[in-house]
Each structure stands twice: as structure tokens, then as C-alpha cells.
Amino acid sequence: MQHYRMLTEQVKAAKQRYPEYETLQNRLLDLQAQRTSTQRDLTKLDHEQQQLANLRNQWPVYQQLQQLQATNMTTTLTTATRTRYQQLSQQRTELQHALASARQQLSQQPVDTQSQGLVGFYVQHQDQFDQLEAQLPTLQQTLGQYQTLTQQGSAAKADFQAQSNAHPELLGCLSPHKQAAIETLKATLAATANTRRQHPAPNSPSLDWRLIGGAIGIVAGLLLPLGGFKWILMLAGVALLGWFGMTRSQGKPVQATDHLSDQLVAAGLAPNLTASEALQQLELVAALQRAQAAVTTADQALATQAAKLWQLIQPYQFAAGWIPVDQDHLTTSVTRIAQFYDQVHQVMQQQTMSGPDFAFVQRQVQQLTQQVRNLTEQLQALATTNGLADVDALTQAVSDAEKQTANATSRQQLQQQLSSAELSALKQYTSLEALQAVLAERRQQRTQTAQQLTQLATDIATAQAQLQELTADGQYATLRQQQADLQTEITVMARQWLTRQLGANWIDTALQALTQQQLPTVLAAATTIFAQLTAQRYNKIDLDGDEMVVKTATTQFMVAELSTATKEQLYLALRLALINHLGQAAQLPLMIDDGLVNFDEQRKQAAWQVLAAVAQHHQVLYFTNETAALTQLKTATVQQLT
Template sequence: MQIKRIEIAGFGQFVQQTFDFSAGLQVIYGENESGKSTLRAFILGMLFGFPTRRHLTARYEPKETTQYGGSMDLVVDGTTYRLTRLGDQPATLRNLTTQAEQPMSLLDHWLAPYDEMQYKQLFTFNQAELTALKTLSATDLNQQLQQVGTLGSAPWRATAAALRASADELYKPRGRKPELNQALQQYQAMTTQVAAARAQYPQYQQLQREIQQLQADQARQQRDLQATEQRQQTLANLRNQWPVYQQLQQLRPAAAAQPLSSAVVAQYEQLTQTQTELQHTLASARQQLTQQPVDTASQGVLGFYLQHQTEFTTLQGQLPQLQQALGQYQTLTQQVTTAQATYDQQTQAHPELVACLSPNKQAALDQLKTKLRAAATASTTAPGFTADWRLYAGGIGLVAGVVLPLGGFKWVLMLIGLGLLGWFGWNQLAVPNANNHDNLTDDLVAAGFAPNLDRTAALEKLDLVAALQRAQATITTAEQQAAAQASHVWQLLQAYDFAAAWIPVDQAQLVISVTRVTQFYEQIQQLQQTESMSGPDFAYAQRQVTQLTAQVREITDQLQQLAQSQQLADIDALAAAITQQAQQTANAASAEQLQRQLTAADQQALAQYTDITDLQAAIATQRQQQTTQQTQLTATTSALVTAQTQLQRLTEDGRYAELRQHQANQQTELTVMARQWVTRQLGAAWIDEALQTLTSQQLPAILTQATSYFAQLTRQRYNEISLDDDELVVHDAANLHFKLVELSTATKEQLYLALRLALIAKLGDQAQLPLMIDDGFVNFDDTRRQVAWQLLAKVAKQHQVLYFTNETAALTEMLATAVHHLT
């Protein structure tokens, strides 16, 4: 990949500025604050995306323009592409040869296998990053080399670090807070307590049983509470879904009417369209008719009729309905008169019962009727004669005394038999008569009757009152029906309000008003028959109106027949059925969409509730049950804690069995934690060893190349770089070993540069990406700086190198392909 051209719309101090680059070594020269670091940040942002607005400092927002970003032309495999990032707009990538848009994933493919962090670690650095080597340990430097040299190892290293941190949380050799350290301390204390508690055992058993029972109760209550919470959540979800379910129920069609066939609907639409066209033609003919001259004598009423012939024709078709409604009204009025006469006759025959019709008497009448019915039932079901043992014993004694030869004893038997028969007869005579002992005086007075009535007379009075009530109800019903019919007739007559000057109608005189309407049509018919016209146009117009009217009526009759063929009352019912069928079709489509939002289980659950109030009540009941269960669980938990506290005190006092159990539990816990600690340590060690193995396969070649570069940079003073027990060391010509801390700052930077260039030379073939260096050689002396520039020239044969500097010597001494000046 080579950067060919940069166009900056707005980034930092750059506004509408263009830079053209070529292959090889590019020198970008500029003094301090001329924009070198800004240009480097722009290139990084174009390749990997600009920082978000949460990192304003790193975004380099321009102060002189509202535009942000720009474009960059990239040459890949001989083809030029334009990468554009402007403001918050999505980034685009275009092939400048074909002008075809390319997916942004193509840019990721060019940069692979490097992300932004790995690119910065390998292909770009500045003097500050080189200077950081003086505070970088050999292990850290070696780790950086391994991270760059082993792509994709970062997640594995993070995993190893997490395993070690987790292991340290379990155990440290000299730690006190880690869990395993504390467990070991507790185990030692427990061992001491066990040794001192061997003599105490029986006192623990009862408390242990209580704890076991409480634990079982707690587990059961927790399960019940969890089930209740789940049901509560289910009900809450149902409450949220109720609006959808309610709308679905409303959209579901009532399975009643037989659906109309498509042929019927098509015929209806054709007839209504024909009817509409005929009505428009009829209206035009009537308009022409109103413009025809008539004689002066007929201008008034006939002229008014012709001006409103459309309305009158419609109303004339409704005249039979009006006359029929009037007839029904007159019939109902006659029924009111008849019912009133019947009621008056009954009240005149029994004026004393009028007061009983008061609503205040109804409760007393009902109570009296109930008592009379109960008394009648008791009198019909009470036995008139009941035989018992006295009758049988007395009869047997009397017969035995007469028949058997018992001497003087027979008189005793006869006297006993007569006594028993007399006793039985006296009780039978003492049975009260239900008809003569009913206490109804208070009830009769409360109902408005005379207090001395017997039960039969009271029942007759109640029947008369019931007859009066029925007559009164008949009058009320007839009056209501007559009033409703009068309202219907008046509603039909109100359609003639526009002709009040010619047809005055009055709500108080319905019969006269209907007669006036009928006479008006008769008058118009006579005038049309006798009127002398001024010319043949009127006759033609009149015939045309008549013919069109007949055609409209014929179409109307066909529509009526079509309605009746579908068992519908009239045309309006047919139109309503077609509209309803269309609405049902639309509702079915909407219902199908809503059906997808609710599962069958949800619908079945929601169907159990009549309305949202019922569902809310179920939620409230469930919530109350949840509160009760939580209270029970809290009480059980509290009791369990109390029992465990008592057990703990007994353990502290030295109860042997419990201490032994705790000791065994601690042994198990120690074994588990120890295994966890060993597993985590072994896992981290295995990851480190695997990464070290992978790195060691690449490091020899990298260190060989770095040694060559480092020897050139130091003019052969150091001729070898090696690893000594995971520590980076260098060797001079006398084969003396030097650690990093023993090198000067500049030499450390030269070592880091040699390592970077060696990594690029060995690993850079995986992606031919531009190399950017921002004032990286400030601490180099002139000789070593010259050698560094020569190394960059060599690297530039494989990678485009952008060298940002403020050194004037670089303008003349570097083997640069091009020099760019920043001002």
C-alpha cells in the first residue's frame, strides 16, 4: 500500500490543503508547530478512523472551518483508490479507475493482520516512544517484541494475566487476605478447637435437627417464592401484552353473517355506478326543466317543485313509509285510549285500592303475598288425622277387656283403653285451625287493606291490585310506544323543512301534517297534467325526467332484489354488508399481524381474564401472595440464623461432633481451592510457554537482522543482540555483555530502532504498509543519524517511508525521493 495523495478539508491547522506523495522515502520538513504531528495523526485517522467526540483533544477539531476530515488516495497493486472520511458521514472507498464504490472491508483486508494498536507498535513511532526505552525494563521490551512478533497473542496474554490474578486472589505465599490463606488460618484454629472439644458431643444433636428442618423449610419457601415471582413476571408480561390482545379481540370478526360472493359485490358495484350516472343525468335534466317557462298562475308552487324536484322525488318515494308510520302511530294512540278506559273502569269499581298502587306500598304487598302463600301451603300439607301408639294400645285394651274372660282384670283393661283413647281424641281436637289463627292484621294495614280481612278476602284484594298494576303498566308501555312512533313520524316530516312555505308541518299536528304532504303531491300531479306549456322543450324535458326517473327506480329495484336475494332487508343493509365485509377483510389482515406478536400460549393465558381489571386483580392477588411468602421466608431465615448462631456458640465452646464436621468441610474446601489455584497457575504457565515457543521461532531471525542494523548504527561497536534468560543483552566487539540499563539513552533508542526495522523487514511482507517516523533521531549524533537515514532508504525500497523532521540536514543529506515543506 502506498499513499499517493492527501486532501485535507479540515483537520487541526490544515484547511483545504493537498499533499502529493510518491513511493520510497518521503521527507516532510517543518519547524515546530508547522503540523508534522497533525499530518501524522490525520493519516492514522484516515486509515483506522478518527477518534469520537468524547476525545476532542485527539480529534484535532479545526478552528477555522466547520468541515472535518478529508480524503486520501491509496495505490494498491497498481490500482488507485480514494478513501474519504468527512465529519459524521460514513466513510467511503472508491476505485478511481472504474469509479465504483468499494466496501470498507477491503481497507481492513489491506491492513490485515494489523489493527491500529499493532500498526502503531510496528509501523510508526516518534522520539518520545524511543526515549521511553530508558524507563522500559528488559522484560517489558521482550514482551513488546513477542506481542508484535506473535500476532493475535494479546487475548491469550490477557487470559494468562487474568488466570494469575485469579490465582493470587486465592493464595499468596505470604498473603493474609487471599481466600485460601484465610481458609488455612481457619483450619489451623479449627484443629486446635477440635483437640479441646473431644469431651463435648450430645448437646449439638437437637440443634442440628432444628437447623436441618429450617433449611428444608427455607429451601421449600424459596422455591415457592421463586415460582410466585415467575408467575408475577408472567402476569406483568400479560399486562403489557393486553392492549395487543384487546385489539386482536376487537378485530376478530363475529361469525354470524354469510359472506357475500365476489359476483354479488361486483354486481352491486356495477348497479350503484349505473345508478350514480343516471342520477347525475337526471339532475341535469331537472335543471333544464326548471329553466323552461310556465304560465304565471303556476309559477309559484310548480316552480318551487321544479327547483327542488330532486329532493321531492326522493321524499315522494318515502311517502308510503311516512303514511305507514302515521298509521302505526294512530293505532298506538288508540291502544293508549283503550288501556286508559280499562284502567278507569277498574279504579271506579275499586277506588279503595288506588292508594295501594303507590310504590311505597309495594314492599308491604309483597310481604303479605308471601305470608298468605306460606299459610295456604301449610294448610294443604298439614295432616288432618295422625294415628299413634295411644290409639292402637287403647283399642287393643278395650277389645281385650270385652272379649277375653279375665274376670275383674278385664275392667281394668277397659278403663285403661278408654283413658288412652280419650287422651288421643283430646289432642286431635286441640290441633289449631290454620284458617282461623293467622295473625295478618299488621300486614293488611301496611298494605292499605282493612285489618279484619280473612285470608281468602285478602287474596282476592291482592288479585285486584295486581290487575290494576297490569293495567297501569299497559298504559305506560302504550304511551312510550306511541311517543317513540310520534318521534319517528316527526323525524320523517322534518325532511320537508326546506318547503315550509308550501308544506307547513307541525309536531303537535302529525296527522294534519302528513295530510298536507299528500295533498301537495296530488296538487303537483294535477298541475303537471293541466299546465299549458309555452313550447315543446318543456314536454321533452319532462319526458326525459320521467324516463330517467323510471330508470333510476328500475336500478333501485334491482338493487333491492339483490339485497333480498342475500336475505337482507334493503339496499342500505346490502351496502352496509359489503362495507362490513371489506372492513372484516382489512381487520383480518390487521389481526394476522397482531397474531404474530402473541404466542398461542400468551393468547390462551390472556383468554382467562375478562378485562384488564380482572388481570390487575390477579396481579394484586399474586403480589399479596408474594409478600406473604417473602414474610414467611424472612421469618424462617431469621430462625435459621438464630439457630446457626447458637450452634456457632456451642462450637466455640468446644462441641466435638460439630467441630469435626466443620473440620472435614474445611478440608474439602481447602482441597477444592488448592486445585483451583494449581489449575489457574498451570493454565497461565501453559499459555506463557506456548507464546514463548511461538516467539522463539521468530525471534532468532529478527534478532539476527536487528544485530546487523544495530552494528551499522553503532559503527560496529556492538555486533550481537541476544536473549539471556528472557533478558535482552548486547555484545560489543570485545564480546563484553551489556544490559539495557547499562546503555546510554541514544544507544537504547538506536537498539529500539534496529529492532523495529528488523521486525518490519521480517514481518512487514504480510502487509506492505507505509512507515511513519516523527522526529525519531533527535538524540543521535551526526554519524549515527546518517547511518539511520541510510537504513531508512533501504527500508523505503519495500515500504513507503514518511519521515517527519525539523532538521535542516535532512533536506540535503537524506536519500529522499521527495521533500515536502510545511509552513
């Protein structure tokens, strides 16, 4: 009834707070919906981030695939061409080995001591010498051009030296720093010459009306008789002549001698030269410049020809011990090369005529050399047929074809490591940096979304706390239902109370009778079993008020003071005694699940004996994973549980 009265007050208070509760409930639902949406976004971002991380891990494979596709070489060589090349190449290699062996044999043929080293060296490098000997005419022609250019350069230098000796004072004008001043002086002298041609000399005869009028006035004044008009004419004539003389004096040109002197000094010439002398000096300077340019041009042509000649001589450096070549003595080097070939041919001819063995080996070398050349020509023809320049280009083309095959295999292996979806996704990124930038952006978005989710969780917890505080006394509808339920419950409980009270009185009476009549018998039976389980250590189980105690010969123990194993043995003794006592009225089964694990070996043996005795009258189910139990209950039925 008190609960009912309290619930009535709660219903009244909840009714007043219901609008606030409804608003808070709606806000909570909205926050929960936002949390669900944010969780979906977070899951999506996690999935995208994982995909991007996988793409980043697969980027090296994708990059290798892109590189292989970028370096995809298309070759027009057929399989037959490649096979033919391999055959010819192998045959040529074998012949080259045989040729090297024959040359070694040729170099070991008995010759005179003086020529032995020369012949051996020539034979060992005959291929190189043969190739270089074919270029000997070109080398000699290039040497002739070099010598011609040397003579031309010497003549140009002699001419320049002669002009320099004739006019040593003009060498300073050849400096590059003087060229601008010389050009300025040339322009000034040209401008002066043009001015003189356009304006006549000031002393050239010219007639002026003032001169004529003044002369007439003076002559007329002298011829007229004395009078005022006479003097007027004479004064007018004198005035006209004075005017004419003043004008001519003001128009007289002035020479800019100071300006010309400065330009002469700047150009490296004497400052007191006249314009005509300056022009003569400039012509001499121009002749010196032409001579100097001719020397420079000759030196450049000679240097170019020397480089070309050295390029032809340089391959002989491998034979420096027999043909000393020097870049500073090109003519001597070419002479030594020609002399070497003459000497070698002479020695080889002598040895061929002197001994049949040498001639035989030499013919063998020549035959092998010709065979190698034939195979080389076949390889060259094969290269030409396939549109290639030479054997090296054919070799490179075959190598490229093999690389193409290897690249195709590698591409196939790499493509197997990438799924079509991963390949399509990786193509969207131009570089690893772009992919990492997108991954970093997704991580940032995930962090922000996780923060939003955390904030929503906090807001939801706050709203739930407010809602819980608001509904601490219960929700309005729930309280109304509880009030109705409680009214029904009060009616039912009133009826049940009377029934239970009567039943409780009867049970108390029955328990008291059972305790007084049967408990001593059960405790006595349990004492016997307990003493058997503990090897007669404990010989009494008794009640001390409401507490059970066990006794030895001299000491009494509370149950809480016993060890775990002893407590389990006491509990087993009580159960077995109760079953034996109640078994007179009904057969009760006994189930034990590893109940002896804490017993020592002696007490465990005693327990097996007690259980064997009980099993004669009652069903005993013992669950265990100890294999020792199989040997203790020999007559027991064993069931293996899996």
C-alpha cells in the first residue's frame, strides 16, 4: 500500500514533466539517428582508407607494370630471323675460337729471333690490323691534307709577322677592347668627309648684293661733285661693305680638333694625326686584322684536321709497343704505322717461303678468317634484309626482341598480382604522391568523423542522463501502467498472503518435526562416512546451535576452519548419508562432476570405496577426465563423452 501511495505521487509528478520529457526524447532520437549515419560514414571511410592503403602497397607493382608498358619495344624480327641469327652467330663464334687457336699456333712457328715477337703479336691481332690496314689510304690522305694546312698556317703566320714587324705601333689596335673605338673613329672620319663634299670651302668666290651695292655707292660718291648726296652714297656703300664683312666673319667654320684627338687616342693611334693620316693608319690596321683572322682560321682548320687524323691513329694505341703513336707528332706516327705494315708483310712473306708448316698454318688462318668474314657478310645481309644498318644493329634488335619477350612475361606476372579493380583504381593517380595525398585526406576525414561520433556519443550520454534524471521516478505511461498493475497485484497478493501464511505455518511444523526426528540419524550416518573418508581423523559431526561443527578426539572445528578438500569430504559424507536415509522411500540418483580432484591419494581411495558401496543400491554418475577412475570402479560402465 505504501508503494501504491508512492507510485500515485510519482504519476502526478511525471504528468507535469511529460512535455519536457517528450522534447528530450525527440532530441535523443535525432542524436541517435545522427550517430547511426556518422557510424555508416566512418565505416565507409575505414573501407576507403583500407582500399587506399592497399593501393599504396600495390603501387610498386603498378609502377613496374607501367615502366614495362612504357618501354614496350616493337620489333619486326620474325622467329625465323632470330633463329637464323642465333645459328650464324654461334657458327661465327666457333670459327673465331678456331681462328684464335690457329693464330696462336702460327705465332708459335719457328721464325728468326728478331721477327718472332713481331709475327706473334701481328697474328694475335690480325683482325684488328686487317681492319685498320683497310683504312690506311684514308689515313695517308688525311695526313696529306694536314700537311697542306700546316704549310698554309705557316704562310699566314709569316705574313702576319711581316706586317707586325713593319708596323709594331699598330699591334695595340688589334685588342678586342679597341674595336669599338676604331669603329667610332671610322664613323667620325666618314662623316667629316661627307660634310666637306656638301659645303664648299670658305675662300671660294661668290657674289653678294651687299658687296656690289657698297662698291657702287663708294665709286659714285667719289665721282660726283661735292654735295650732301655724295656723302650719303659713300656712307651707304661703306655700311653695306661693313655688313657683308661682318656676316662672312661670323659664318667661318671651326674645326673640332680636340674631339678627333680623343678618338685617335681611344683607338690606339697618335693624337696629332690628320684625318687623311688617320684613314691611312686605319687601312693598315684593317690589313693586320685580316692577317690575324687568316692565322686564326688556319689554326682552327689545322686543329680540326689534327683531331680527325688523331682519330684515325688512336686505334693503334693497343700496339704501342710496336707502333709508338703520339698526338703531338702526328706525321711521325703515320710514318711508323706504314713502316710497321711494310715490315710485317715482308716478314710474313719470308716465313711463308722458308717453311711449309708456317705456310700451312697461315693458309688455315686465312681460310678461317675468310669463313668468319663470310659469316659476318651473311649476318650483314640478314641485317640489311630486315632494314637494319649493320650486324651490331641486328644484334641489338635480337636482344630487344628477347627483352620484349621477357618483359611480356614480367607484365603477365605483374598483372596477375593486380586485380582489374585495383588496376582501374591505380590509373586514377598520376604518382605515388597523389595517392598518398588522397590517403592523407581520407585519414583526416576519418579523424574528423571519429571526433564527430565521439561528440555525438557524449551528447547522447548527456541526453540520456538528463532523460534518466527526468524519469528517475519513472515514465508517465509506465507509471500509470505500474499503478494499474499494482492495484491488481495488491488484490492478488492479499489472496496469496493468506494461502501462503497457512502453508508456511504447516511447513514450519513439518520441518521442526523432521529436524527433531530424522536429522540426528542423518548426522550419525554422515559421521561414519566422514570418519571413513578422513581415515578416522574426524569422529563426530554435530550441531552447535545453528552452526555445524566437526570434532576430532581432542579438538572441535567450525566448517569455515576446514581445508577445501576436507570441506568437500564433509559435503560428500552428508549427501551420501541423506541419500541412504531417503533411499528407503525412493531410489535417488547421485551425480558427481570431478568431485575428488582436491583429495589426496589416501582419501581418494577411501572415497572410491564409499562410492562403490553406495553404487550397490543407488545409481552413481561420475563425470571425470581422470584416467585413474577407470581402474578404481572396475564394474562401472564407462561412456566416452566428446
